[in-house]
Amino acid sequence: MFDVIVIGAGLSGLQAAYSAQKEGLSVVVVEARDRVGGKVWSVPLVSNRGRADLGAAWINDTLQPKVWAYCRQFGLDVIKQRLEGNAIMQNEDGSRIVFPFGITPDFSDEQKTNLETIRDHIQAVSLRKEQPLVIDDGISLDAYVAKLGANDKTRKMVNLWARVMHGVESTEESAAWFIDYCRTNHGLLAIRADNQTGGQYLRLTGGAQQIADGLASLVGHENIQLSSPILSITDAKSCVTVTTTAGKSISGKKCIVSIPSTLYRDLKFSPALPPAVERVADGTKLGHYNKAIVCYDTPWWRKLGYNGFAMSFTGPVIVARDTSVDESRMYSLTCFVNGAEGEKWAKLYPHQRRAVVLEQLATLYDVSEDAEVYRPIEFFDQIWKHELYSKGALAPITAIGQYTEYKTICGRPVGNLHFVGTEFSGHWKGYMEGALVSGELGATEVAQSLNRQPVRAAF
Numbered sequence: 394m395f396d397v398i399v400i401g402a403g404l405s406g407l408q409a410a411y412s413a414q415k416e417g418l419s420v421v422v423v424e425a426r427d428r429v430g431g432k433v434w435s436v437p438l439v440s441n442r443g444r445a446d447l448g449a450a451w452i453n454d455t456l457q458p459k460v461w462a463y464c465r466q467f468g469l470d471v472i473k474q475r476l477e478g479n480a481i482m483q484n485e486d487g488s489r490i491v492f493p494f495g496i497t498p499d500f501s502d503e504q505k506t507n508l509e510t511i512r513d514h515i516q517a518v519s520l521r522k523e524q525p526l527v528i529d530d531g532i533s534l535d536a537y538v539a540k541l542g543a544n545d546k547t548r549k550m551v552n553l554w555a556r557v558m559h560g561v562e563s564t565e566e567s568a569a570w571f572i573d574y575c576r577t578n579h580g581l582l583a584i585r586a587d588n589q590t591g592g593q594y595l596r597l598t599g600g601a602q603q604i605a606d607g608l609a610s611l612v613g614h615e616n617i618q619l620s621s622p623i624l625s626i627t628d629a630k631s632c633v634t635v636t637t638t639a640g641k642s643i644s645g646k647k648c649i650v651s652i653p654s655t656l657y658r659d660l661k662f663s664p665a666l667p668p669a670v671e672r673v674a675d676g677t678k679l680g681h682y683n684k685a686i687v688c689y690d691t692p693w694w695r696k697l698g699y700n701g702f703a704m705s706f707t708g709p710v711i712v713a714r715d716t717s718v719d720e721s722r723m724y725s726l727t728c729f730v731n732g733a734e735g736e737k738w739a740k741l742y743p744h745q746r747r748a749v750v751l752e753q754l755a756t757l758y759d760v761s762e763d764a765e766v767y768r769p770i771e772f773f774d775q776i777w778k779h780e781l782y783s784k785g786a787l788a789p790i791t792a793i794g795q796y797t798e799y800k801t802i803c804g805r806p807v808g809n810l811h812f813v814g815t816e817f818s819g820h821w822k823g824y825m826e827g828a829l830v831s832g833e834l835g836a837t838e839v840a841q842s843l844n845r846q847p848v849r850a851a852f
Contacts, residue, residue: 395419397839398635398645400623403431404825405813406651407608408832409839413649414612416840421643422612423635425622425782429609432786433825435600438688438771443723444600445686447775448786449825450716450727451593452601456579457826459833460604464597467607471595474587475715478700481757485549485706489759494700495588500546508547511538516582519575530569530797537568549706556732557704557712558584558823559790560680567793573800574788577822587702587714592824598718604825622782625661626650628808647839649811651832654803655679655789656782666807673799676792679785681735681778685710685728685750688771692717692724694758701726703757708734710753726754739776747772787823788816804831806842811835 399410402424410420428434435444451474454461464471482490482498490498497505515538529537538551552563558574559566575581578592587593597603609617621641626648627634633648650657654674657666665671692715694701701715709730716727728750730738738746755766777786791799804817813835818827 394632395421395643395645396647396843397421397836398423398633398643398648399651400626400635400648401431401651402426402429402605402609402617402619403651403814404433404605404608404828405815405832405835406431406649407605407612408829409649409651409813409835410612410616410832411608412833412836413839416836418840418843420612420616421645422617423621423623423637423643424617424619427620429617429619430602430605432777432783433601433605434775435602436773438723440688440770442688443598443718443721444602445688445725445771445773446596446601446716446727447684447686447773448777449601450596452597452825453589453592453594455589456583456592457821457824459829460824460826463604463607463829467603469603469607470598472598472718473595474593475700475717476587476702478695479698480700481703483703483705483707483757487707487756489757491699494702504544504546507542507544508550511541511543511547511551512581514541515572515575516580519572519580521576525569525573525797525800527569527797529572530567531794532568533564533793534566534568534571535563538563552732553704553706553711554581554585556734557729559788560682560731560735560786561678561790562732565793566790567796570791570796573796574822577819577827578824592821593714596716596718598720601825623660625663626810627663628810630808633809646843647809647811649813649835649839651813651835652782653677653679653784653789653814654812654816655784662810664808667802669798669802670807673791673795673803674789676795677789677799678792679777679783679789680787681732681739682786683730683735683739683777684773684775685730685746686716686725686773686775687728687750687754687769688723688725688773689765689769690722690724691765692719693765694726697758697760699758705753705757708753709738709749710757711735713754713757728754735776736778739778743774746774750774788814788827806838811838811842 396418815827
């Protein structure tokens with residue numbers, strides 16, 4: 394019998410396993426996929442020019458100490474997000490605004506003032522050290538900013554934030570959920586920033602998968618069972634038995650569940666999870682969060698004076714960034730196709746998805762039919778909703794009116810079961826850093842419990 398069974402080999406699960414081992418506990422990690430990393434996934438280019446990050450990609454060396462410590466420990470090289478050059482905003486009518494990156498696009502003075510007022514309000518409340526408010530949980534983000542006096546343009550921009558950050562529309566998440574998400578990430582401005590003050594500052598030249606692979610090596614590949622989807626979890630008080638879909642049973646004193654709460658419904662818990670946890674978890678959803686990564690022989694957009702950053706009210710691409718690694722001649726634009734636009738895009742055939750992305754890039758960068766934009770050397774797309782063991786990204790979003798309850802009951806121990814994941818982190822929720830923070834905390838809970846030390850309130 395193991396001391397701890399960890400379900401899921403994403404960053405939270407791997408960190409939980411490694412931290413438990415450092416406490417002297419015996420551990421086995423059981424993973425449904427044929428690889429480690431979860432929504433951290435880097436794939437090689439056919440051209441051998443590098444790797445494309447289909448999932449998590451960005452880090453910060455000063456604001457995210459845990460992930461940065463692994464970068465240093467594993468000797469991983471990083472590159473700063475490119476900021477030099479102009480950015481592009483595509484309006485609802487398809488017209489373009491070209492502006493210096495880092496400032497508000499050249500909207501009218503009235504629109505700028507309104508947008509900045511709403512932005513600054515959310516920034517201020519997201520920096521307050523307080524619990525999410527029930528009143529804010531009862532209304533959507535869209536309704537919240539409307540009550541603050543947001544005009545139509547500002548509401549569309551806030552909706553764009555929701556799409557970019559969470560893969561949903563601003564009518565689909567509560568104001569409390571959005572504000573608290575910002576709160577765990579140093580405020581709204583830090584989430585949106587691509588410089589040293591924000592979450593999109595650095596990328597790994599060899600792909601973020603290196604962090605997951607490095608952690609797996611620390612845990613020991615012999616302690617990780619891949620291609621082992623879980624069917625059921627039985628807590629018999631004296632031990633926990635985990636059964637795979639292939640009929641294999643594994644027993645342990647404790648079990649750390651490291652999958653999104655949205656996926657709890659896919660497992661059979663015996664006894665069942667507390668009714669309140671089941672109800673709230675069943676109400677969560679993951680966003681339509683998709684990537685199209687377009688690779689070229691040259692960074693042609695730079696020659697036109699652009700840094701690769703573009704945002705669009707029209708879609709399907711709602712934001713794009715330059716994700717090149719110049720030293721390996723990997724020149725790429727990573728396009729996010731999220732929210733309602735992502736849901737529609739995901740229903741297209743692969744060749745159609747490619748065609749509409751290239752067509753929009755041509756419009757964004759205002760180039761002709763014979764331009765290099767139409768001649769990528771490689772094209773990747775990743776639809777996380779299509780993944781059986783993901784069903785969307787980034788972190789589960791609660792139903793409107795349920796987030797304040799979620800905060801008090803989800804992620805807490807239930808008998809011999811402990812729950813981890815970036816969704817439960819109080820620091821950089823939704824990012825790799827948040828996954829590591831939560832995994833370490835879960836292992837500490839288990840170690841304290843096995844040593845008969847008090848842990849967070851359990852059911």
